[in-house]
Amino acid sequence: MSLFSKLKSRLMKTSSKLDEGLEAIVEDGGVESSADEAILADPVMPEGVPVEPPLEQPAPIPETFAPQTPIETPDETPIEIPDAVTPLEIPVETVVNEAPEPSATANKPGLVGRLLGRKETQPVLRRTLDDAMLEQLEELLITADMGVETSMRVTAAMAEGRYGKKLSVDEIKRLMAREIARIMESVAKPMPLYPKTPQVVLVVGVNGSGKTTTIGKLASQFKAAGKTVVIAAGDTFRAAAVEQLQVWGTRAGVPVLTAPEGSDPASLAFDAMTKAEELGADLLMIDTAGRLQNRADLMEELSKIVRVIRKKDATAPHNTLLVLDATTGQNAISQVEIFQKLADVSGLVMTKLDGTARGGVLVSLADKFGLPIHAIGVGEQIDDLAPFDPEDFAKALMGLEV
Numbered sequence: 001m002s003l004f005s006k007l008k009s010r011l012m013k014t015s016s017k018l019d020e021g022l023e024a025i026v027e028d029g030g031v032e033s034s035a036d037e038a039i040l041a042d043p044v045m046p047e048g049v050p051v052e053p054p055l056e057q058p059a060p061i062p063e064t065f066a067p068q069t070p071i072e073t074p075d076e077t078p079i080e081i082p083d084a085v086t087p088l089e090i091p092v093e094t095v096v097n098e099a100p101e102p103s104a105t106a107n108k109p110g111l112v113g114r115l116l117g118r119k120e121t122q123p124v125l126r127r128t129l130d131d132a133m134l135e136q137l138e139e140l141l142i143t144a145d146m147g148v149e150t151s152m153r154v155t156a157a158m159a160e161g162r163y164g165k166k167l168s169v170d171e172i173k174r175l176m177a178r179e180i181a182r183i184m185e186s187v188a189k190p191m192p193l194y195p196k197t198p199q200v201v202l203v204v205g206v207n208g209s210g211k212t213t214t215i216g217k218l219a220s221q222f223k224a225a226g227k228t229v230v231i232a233a234g235d236t237f238r239a240a241a242v243e244q245l246q247v248w249g250t251r252a253g254v255p256v257l258t259a260p261e262g263s264d265p266a267s268l269a270f271d272a273m274t275k276a277e278e279l280g281a282d283l284l285m286i287d288t289a290g291r292l293q294n295r296a297d298l299m300e301e302l303s304k305i306v307r308v309i310r311k312k313d314a315t316a317p318h319n320t321l322l323v324l325d326a327t328t329g330q331n332a333i334s335q336v337e338i339f340q341k342l343a344d345v346s347g348l349v350m351t352k353l354d355g356t357a358r359g360g361v362l363v364s365l366a367d368k369f370g371l372p373i374h375a376i377g378v379g380e381q382i383d384d385l386a387p388f389d390p391e392d393f394a395k396a397l398m399g400l401e402v
């Protein structure tokens, strides 16, 4: 199964919610019209046109992490990621030359066609885009957790130049997917890898958001890329959290450094730095506690970890990943606001996008904060961490085919 098909099947809850909603909206006052009517109404959106304008070059294949020019050591060459980690299944856009010319899409058969028995195009239900319809579309996006502002932005963009025109469900989906992909384009950035080692990755987020699982998945991908990884179980106050991380370490084949229950997480982080240096590790991933009940304590805990690791490397941590749970919907927005105050968040990973009808929250996050989205979690298995591709995501969210 291609990565896109997998993503699409995993995002089914959000897309089917949007699908059902869109059908109900178009049925409400929609009239049947021939398929070619849309072309007359809106020449820029013939059916089958790709969401994005055709690319001259094939789109780059996204990964959950990427080599990048170092901050501190600009002379060193970026690390090369072996092909083993390239998500080979990701389809490269091949639709470039397949978009039919509008005239070719107006495929009502002529006399010869009719004589040869070609069928008339099936009539499609379309509704005229007016204020009432726009309001309904906006509400639908809000129910998928896209947030009020982002939902308004998406519907306003799709309405531009199309007010009073007739639109079908499929046309609305394509217009929306195009706008969503546009909003998310600038935040789709794989996690940067630096030549400086050990690269310290601090992983933050509320308990249960999927930090442990994401660390395990990332460690497994790094390992497959030939990197040496060390994990530090920084949530020393919860034995269950440490055990869970050990399970993931075993799965990924990566050592997990632990400390006795209740010991100082900063001291563990310091020891982990020492160990990672001794082992010549490329990456040190530090799990942290996510108790928001006492924010002052958590802030102190996180800043102490940072202070201590900076004694060994003044540039650390090199990444601070905030892990967010998609099933919390708009609550993820306030989590970003809180963690931005607690730590210097450098990028996001959104988990549990499978099985939730609230996948639109990622669009809202991208629109509101513009923080890089490195990867998305689409299941509980070790390989269920996908690179974030805005176009595939937008299409999957809207239930469209590539």
Ligand SMILES: Nc1nc2c(ncn2[C@@H]2O[C@H](COP(=O)(O)OP(=O)(O)OP(=O)(O)O)[C@@H](O)[C@H]2O)c(=O)[nH]1
Binding pocket: 205, 206, 207, 208, 209, 210, 211, 212, 213, 214, 235, 240, 241, 244, 290, 351, 352, 353, 354, 355, 376, 377, 378, 379, 380, 384
């Ligand atoms: N369906 C699904 N479940 C996920 C995903 N990521 C994590 N989970 C599940 O979410 C639950 C919590 O994940 P953890 O990784 O333990 O979360 P945590 O943030 O480390 O939580 P604590 O250990 O309590 O701090 C587990 O049951 C995971 O299997 C995902 O992408 N999809």
